[in-house]
Amino acid sequence: MxxxxxxxxxxxxxxxxxxxxxxxxxxxxxxxxxxxxxxxxxxxxxxxxxxxxxxxxxxxxxxxxxxxxxxxxxxxxxxxxxxxxxxxxxxxxxxxxxxxxxxxxxxxxxxxxxxxxxxxxxxxxxxxxxxxxxxxxxxxxxxxxxxxxxxxxxxxxxxxxxxxxxxxxxxxxxxxxxxxxAAPKVSMRTIAKMLRVHQWLKNALIFVPLVLAHQYGNPPVLLDATLAFIAFSAAASAIYILNDFFDLALDRRHATKRNRPLASGVLSIPFGLGAMAVLLLVAAGTAAFLPPVFAAVLALYLVTTTAYSIAVKRMLLVDVLMLAGLYTLRILAGCAATGIEVSFWLLAFSVFFFLSLALVKRYVELRSTEVPVGERLAGRGYRLEDQEIIAQAGMASAFSSALVLALYIQSDTIDALYTHPWLIWPLGPIVLYITMRIWILARRDEMHDDPIVFIIRDWRSQAVAGLGALLLFAAGL
The missing domain is CATH 3.40.50.1000 (HAD superfamily/HAD-like)
Structure with missing residues (x-):
């Protein structure tokens, strides 16, 4: 033989x-x-x-x-x-x-x-x-x-x-x-992908109160905002890992999400749990150096995002409203960390602006996934026939954010903060350009990223956002 x-x-x-x-x-x-x-x-x-x-x-x-x-x-x-x-x-x-x-x-x-x-x-x-x-x-x-x-x-x-x-x-x-x-070797890039390091840029919203209050030259305030950024980034990565745990089966059926480290099996669940524990310790340890109210905001963020991962993400409309609220919560975290008071106008603008982007995300998911008429998108509360109302609501929310910004620019608050308030007026058209361009690309099936990630990577969005930042800076000189 x-x-x-x-x-x-x-x-x-x-x-x-x-x-x-x-x-x-x-x-x-x-x-x-x-x-x-x-x-x-x-x-x-x-x-x-x-x-x-x-x-x-x-x-x-x-x-x-x-x-x-x-x-x-x-x-x-x-x-x-x-x-x-x-x-x-x-x-x-x-x-x-x-x-x-x-x-x-x-x-x-x-x-x-x-x-x-x-x-x-x-x-x-x-x-x-x-x-x-x-x-x-x-x-x-x-x-x-x-x-x-x-x-x-x-x-x-x-x-x-x-x-x-x-x-x-x-x-x-x-x-x-x-x-x-042998198994594929695990690289730092793979771990960074699990942590969603690119998503940390969303936490730059923590610096918004500091910038609008013209405190970016104040080292203690800047240090507090930086510590808040670190705490939120660590907490956000921990929740992204938790979200991946609950979505393993759904991610494996998705064209691109199946390549995520946990869904593909390149990284194990015990490894992810260990990373979560370390990240939460980093978040808690960093928050200990900030006012207690910041720790309360961070705890609220953790509870809310956990609820989103387990249940809310499958609830019609509640999911996008919560996403918009979570972005706004980052601004409140910046206020809590630095002691800078927040403007109602800023919070209203944030809710409408990020609601529009959250609706874009759901719209793109419906457009890019084959869903039989009458059936819900896997893991979501939306159906194929909801596309038009989602688009209408998203564009209306985009225009509402620009309207709130215009009313803020015309308010008495601006005169007290800026030497040349007229320079801020182009911010309204800039916001409309960014949001409307995203919606047009989504309608053309040319939007394949998370809209926030798209803005970060898109040179046109970067250019007009940079122009807005320069105008904001110049108005205060």
Missing amino acids: DARSERIAVPLAVDLDGTLIAADLLWESLFLLIRKRPLCLFLLPLWLMKGRAHLKCRIAERIDFDPAALPYRAELLAKLQEEKAAGRYIVLATASPRLLAEKVAAHLGVFDQVLCTDPHCNMASVTKRDALVAAFGDGGFDYAGNSKADLKVFEAARQAVVVAPDRAASVWQAAHGGELI
């Missing part, structure tokens, strides 16, 4: 979490459960008291699970399909519960047998090893795994296939050999 025939004659057992998929079904199903039934969060300790296996099975019973949305490791899956075609007996040996494991097996169609967790037995480590040895004998099977929990199984296998190994599995593979299927 040649080497290939000898290999085909030996069953191949394959782990699921972290091996066949670049994910962990326990974490994924946990976030699916919390998103669908938040109150079940209080049942988790009771289920865990009956064992890890019981916990997994109870969660699996309460979620809608789509195996097609999982991030499968292409190299390993291709190997399994090739081995199956050659007639090899392949076993899915996983610690995931039966409800999930059998759906994965049915979806892929390459497995002859499934060994998995039931309510009384967690199919991991020694338990998995004993089940495979009982079925095929000691050294009577090959095994593909990835983690410390798989080391006992590797030792009982004829040959190990080490896939995207953790530290313990990597050390074992280096010492004992076996086939290695």
